[in-house]
Amino acid sequence: MGRRPDMPTGAVLVDKPAGPTSHDVVAACRRALGGVRAGHTGTLDPFATGLMVVLTGRATRLAPFLSGLPKGYRAGIALGARSESGDPEGPITAGGAVPASVDAVRDALAGMVGDLTQVVPGLSAVKVGGERLYAITRRGGEVERPTRAVVVERADLVSYDPMTGRAEVDIRCSAGTYVRQIAVDLGEALGCGGYCATLRRTAVGHLGVDGAIAPDAVGSAQVTDALAVLGHIGRVDLDPVGAAAVVHGRPVPDPRAGGAGPAALVADGHLVAIAEADAGVLRPRVVLAG
Secondary structure (H helix, E strand, O other), X not given: OOOOOOOOOEEEEEEEOOOOXXXXXXXXXXXXXXXXXXXXXXXXXXXXXXXXXXXXXXXXXXXXXXXXXXXXXXXXXXXXXXXXXXXXXXXXXXXXXXXXXXXXXXXXXXXXXXXXXXXXXXXXXXXXXXXXXXXXXXXXXXXXXXXXXXXXXXXXXXEEEOOOOEEEEEEEEOOOOOHHHHHHHHHHHHOXXXXXXXXXXXXXXXXXXXXXXXXXXXXXXXXXXXHHHOOOOEEEEOOHHHHHHHHOOOOEEOOOOOXXXXXXXXXXXXXXXXXXXXXXXXEEEEEOOO
């Protein structure tokens, strides 16, 4: 059976609540949209809330152009305790005395910014020797945890309460950064322990959670043209001849001076394809129209 013509192709910004998995949120969107193919561009842990970019229909093939974008988060970090998972899942044990000074927390946060080598949390889905790291950790196995290079652009202390040990931190970081590991590292740097008690994704690239809707509010009317989520990619408008060529997978001239990198090819205000620059032409890589 072919795709029904009323099944939307595009993107919707969803504000994930705490509790469901990212897969659950996508499944709810799929049901709300009549069974259309759907996928997200970056997982959020069940306890986390905030922005998920859900792609639908043929636009699911655009995920590689969005998954690598930097992310923004508001993290609620509980100091004075340790969590095996780095988050509320635990188990949680008591730590040391929390700092009395806001400046001490701010100074320690400064060490969390920059080009970093981050140790992957023990309860993560990264595979080591073909097995998920969380499975190894939960059965008591010992393995050297892998590291990954990440970039933390900023980690700004929004508030800190020395009575409760609670710090609210705004973080901007590269894709693939474990914010809960930042919380753990902050606690260890302060000598008291810490974990990520709450986490809200506030941004994916140029997209903000303020424009997102609850999963149960998703409907066909909320699915926008995928062009709306590709503001980080240069745009090239096509005439009817160029649009027809691209729909059939043929290259078109690249009008950009010294063109480089991908381009969003647009006709009549709608995304037709994503193309790659190649020796003065744009070769369609992902075609949505047709």
